[in-house]
Amino acid sequence: MTITPTEPPHPTPLQDAEPPRRGKPWNEDDFLELMRACRGGSTLAEIARRVGRSESSIGPQLRRLLPTEERHLPVELALPRLRQLDRDGDYDWLSALAQRSKSPWEIEREALAERDARGIGTFNDEELLTVALALASCSLPLQTTVTQRCAQELDRRRLTDELHRRAARLTQAAAERLFGRDRYRDDYQPYWQVEEHPSIVDAQGWLARGGQSPQYGGE
Template sequence: MNLHLVNGHGVGRAPRSGQPWEQDDYETLVELCRQAQDAETIAAALGRTAATVMDRARRMLPVDERGLPRDRALHRLAEHLRDPDYDWDAAMVRSAPPAPVEHRVYRREGVEGLRTDELLAVAELLALLPHGGRQIRTQVMGRIERDIRLVEQLEARVGRLLVDRAVRLADEHAWLDERFESDHGYRHEAQHWYDPRPPGWDDDPVCGHGCDDARFVDLMPEHEG
């Protein structure tokens, strides 16, 4: 009497299930595959399960075809075996190329994408121009306030800028007062005056009324009456 092992699902266990595959097993699989035998027939001849036979057949395919569904492996292998030069043994030892390494680059845009120095530069401008730009002001200052170090840096930079601006304005006012000190807004004796450039100004040199040099701007007002 022959005894067949049965698992908990009532399916008979293949007699060679779990045993290593040998060269003869592969050659038998190839021969039966050439004969267009189905998975169950080949499995019975090898003492294996049909699922195992289909998995082995899939491993004998070219690397780029091993993603085929299991039940298509035998049919595809039979197609390759029609070519007498198909080397199924060599195909088995070839491994799939490594998966490409994905390098994700995250890029922040808008205010959140600004570097610290850029953020502080924008914040300085907003501090010196206290009107307008509500949306950008809210975004920039909101980010500044999240980091006490940025708050301190901004305070230091804006404070310095305000002092520098005050000094520059004072120098410019002194220069103007020196040249426009009469009731009419300019010196009576200075009918034709010239100064290379006011302190802190980047404009071209200027000269007074009647200046012969066309490059210079005539700043002297005309007499009334």
């Protein structure tokens, strides 16, 4: 039996050939070509072929050309939105590309700074100490967030010791109004020098609780 050798099949081009620029960093020329394709009305797949990238990589880069507040848009909306912004052909996509999206940490820091700019953080030291003395001496339950923020601000400015001294002087002044002659006694000692005086203990306890008022009544 004679076996006739067969020719190997001719190679056929791969249907899913790897894009020529896949995995390479994006540069300004890539974005320029992307914008040209966008202006020409190309589809997402056509844009990918034109810039030599995979279709899945085009969407995130399209979003980078949008203003930072619009970069959350899905891919199917990013392309028409980019065309809308560039409808007159003068969209400054380079400036948009240069804008960096804020990290979650930066967003949180800005929110805290904005909050402080409207509240206790705007007080000067004297105002803060006045408010803290009023909160520390209040016998009624207080809103925890207010007292905690006040205590945190006192600690940040290192004013806790000054609050202790002022709390003691406040009690001393009240006692002297009631017992005005006590200052002439041989054993007289200013209350702010008494380490365990209730006014000092109260102020220290208030700060130790992080500005939280004592609980009243049952649990």
